Amino acid sequence: MLEQYVKKILTSRVYDVAVETPLQTARQLSERLGNEIWLKREDLQPVFSFKIRGAYNKLTQLSDEERARGVVTASAGNHAQGLALAAKVLGVKATIVMPKTTPEIKVEGVRSRGGKVVLHGDSFPEALTYSLKLVDEKGYVYIHPYDDPHTIAGQGTVAMEILRQHPGRLDAIFVPVGGGGLIAGIAAYVKYLRPDIKIIGVEPDDSNCLQAAMAAGERVVLPTVGIFADGVAVAQIGQHTFDICKDHVDEVITVSTDEICAAIKDIYDDTRSITEPAGALGVAGIKKYVEQRGINGHTFVAIDSGANVNFDRLRHVAERAELGEGREAIIAVTIPEKPGSFKAFCEAIGKRQITEFNYRYNTGSEAHIFVGVQTHPDTDPRSALIASLGEQGFPVVDLTDNELAKLHIRHMVGGRAAHVVDEVILRFEFPERPGALFNFLNKLGGRWNISMFHYRNHGAADGRVVAGLQVPHDERHLVPEALEEIGYPYWDESDNPAYQLFLG
Numbered sequence: 001m002l003e004q005y006v007k008k009i010l011t012s013r014v015y016d017v018a019v020e021t022p023l024q025t026a027r028q029l030s031e032r033l034g035n036e037i038w039l040k041r042e043d044l045q046p047v048f049s050f051k052i053r054g055a056y057n058k059l060t061q062l063s064d065e066e067r068a069r070g071v072v073t074a075s076a077g078n079h080a081q082g083l084a085l086a087a088k089v090l091g092v093k094a095t096i097v098m099p100k101t102t103p104e105i106k107v108e109g110v111r112s113r114g115g116k117v118v119l120h121g122d123s124f125p126e127a128l129t130y131s132l133k134l135v136d137e138k139g140y141v142y143i144h145p146y147d148d149p150h151t152i153a154g155q156g157t158v159a160m161e162i163l164r165q166h167p168g169r170l171d172a173i174f175v176p177v178g179g180g181g182l183i184a185g186i187a188a189y190v191k192y193l194r195p196d197i198k199i200i201g202v203e204p205d206d207s208n209c210l211q212a213a214m215a216a217g218e219r220v221v222l223p224t225v226g227i228f229a230d231g232v233a234v235a236q237i238g239q240h241t242f243d244i245c246k247d248h249v250d251e252v253i254t255v256s257t258d259e260i261c262a263a264i265k266d267i268y269d270d271t272r273s274i275t276e277p278a279g280a281l282g283v284a285g286i287k288k289y290v291e292q293r294g295i296n297g298h299t300f301v302a303i304d305s306g307a308n309v310n311f312d313r314l315r316h317v318a319e320r321a322e323l324g325e326g327r328e329a330i331i332a333v334t335i336p337e338k339p340g341s342f343k344a345f346c347e348a349i350g351k352r353q354i355t356e357f358n359y360r361y362n363t364g365s366e367a368h369i370f371v372g373v374q375t376h377p378d379t380d381p382r383s384a385l386i387a388s389l390g391e392q393g394f395p396v397v398d399l400t401d402n403e404l405a406k407l408h409i410r411h412m413v414g415g416r417a418a419h420v421v422d423e424v425i426l427r428f429e430f431p432e433r434p435g436a437l438f439n440f441l442n443k444l445g446g447r448w449n450i451s452m453f454h455y456r457n458h459g460a461a462d463g464r465v466v467a468g469l470q471v472p473h474d475e476r477h478l479v480p481e482a483l484e485e486i487g488y489p490y491w492d493e494s495d496n497p498a499y500q501l502f503l504g
Helices: 002-010 029-034 051-058 062-070 078-090 105-110 123-140 148-166 182-191 211-216 239-248 256-272 277-292 311-324 341-349 381-392 403-412 436-444 471-487 497-502
Strands: 024-027 034-040 069-075 095-100 116-119 172-176 198-204 251-255 298-302 328-336 354-360 365-375 396-398 423-429 451-454 460-470 491-494
Touching: 002 148, 002 182, 002 198, 002 239, 002 436, 024 148, 029 034, 029 256, 029 277, 034 148, 034 256, 034 277, 051 148, 051 341, 051 436, 062 211, 069 078, 069 123, 078 095, 078 105, 095 105, 095 123, 105 116, 148 182, 148 239, 172 182, 182 198, 182 239, 198 211, 198 277, 211 239, 211 251, 251 277, 251 311, 256 277, 256 311, 277 298, 311 328, 311 403, 328 381, 341 354, 341 365, 341 436, 365 403, 381 396, 423 436, 423 451, 423 471, 436 471
Parallel strands: 034 298, 069 095, 095 116, 172 198, 172 298, 198 251
Antiparallel strands: 024 034, 328 365, 328 396, 354 365, 354 451, 423 460, 423 491, 451 460
16 A cells, blocks of 8 residues: 555655745754754745645546536635645636634635635534535535545655655654644655654644544544644544554654644744644654653654644734743742732742732732742742742642633633722833842832732733732822832823723
């Protein structure tokens, strides 16, 4: 079977439209991991994804009669754009059925490449059903996004380039896995020519259809599929793809959302390019593989499979990258509800950088605060932080792996406090340097109770802070003098309507 696929790969006509992408060394990541890491830059394809290879190769295999009928597929992602461009180049009419919920950027991406977009249903299964209905009604030829030998062969040209670009030692290739077209094509080519090279699939831990199939010895349907890495959000591995993978993929690794976000940042640091979540799976897999096995001195390739990421998702990626790297802990801490408690807590933190602080006045004797603290997986791990705070009398709940806390609770801490009186609301810009927060608390000196505090480090030169102070009316005239001594720019927001409506 492998020989047949290798012949198909060698004769694929992908380069009529696709480009041979560079194999680029990731210098910073290599140095950090103690291994030689290379990135296969499929994000540099004309449609910013490897999918153009398989789509074009499949279309070239159609007869004149089939091309004249036109083609159809259901897709909300990279396959849609790849097929649209491939069809445009070959003069074939392409209809792409997409769910109504598909982001506008992807819809326009297909239209701009000549594809006819039909929006149908609220989910992919509904779009798929309608696309197959069009096959029956209109006579279109259905082009599967991954489960077709010619599509697999087109994707396999990625492996052909890798072995030509890196003829020396290569220990493993880490491949993102959705329906399996890319990893099947790579495995077929590499295992036929260089069986010593490991082929390792990487999937999100909530979308691991290949791992589940390998464990069961047959294709299985996942009951639910995570959608963060939407490019690989597939419930069942393909039949043709599994026929190859079950015998020629060495291992499948799963990674978390936070680990994917950290990998996106790693790729950006080395290439200054922003990869989509699915495209960063290979790097996330390498990092986990190296960490679990303690490997040094090996040579690994990660397939950077695509860069079709919605701009509005970058905020979430940035928020979670440090967590995925083990460089931030999210904790809930209980402190006494009295002046000076916040300062005492900061002293307990020591030299560690506070990355986030959320607090609202509580009427009891204790206050619960939501805190982010900078950690380091090797020199100052999360466990050491929690143990240290516990020893100093601060009860801690670790929320670092709590999805509800990370996605929602961190943004909902606060609200109205009925018993807060004499509250002054101040907005500050802190210089982002160690000790800036402690300097604020130290100079404030416990004179007035802090009734509210919100801070989040966003990597800028200045940190944004909002704080509430309980200041009796006869002491209000002392506030400007105290704040001038601190030396940070500030604005009095006590009359701000946003505060009055939601917090006051």
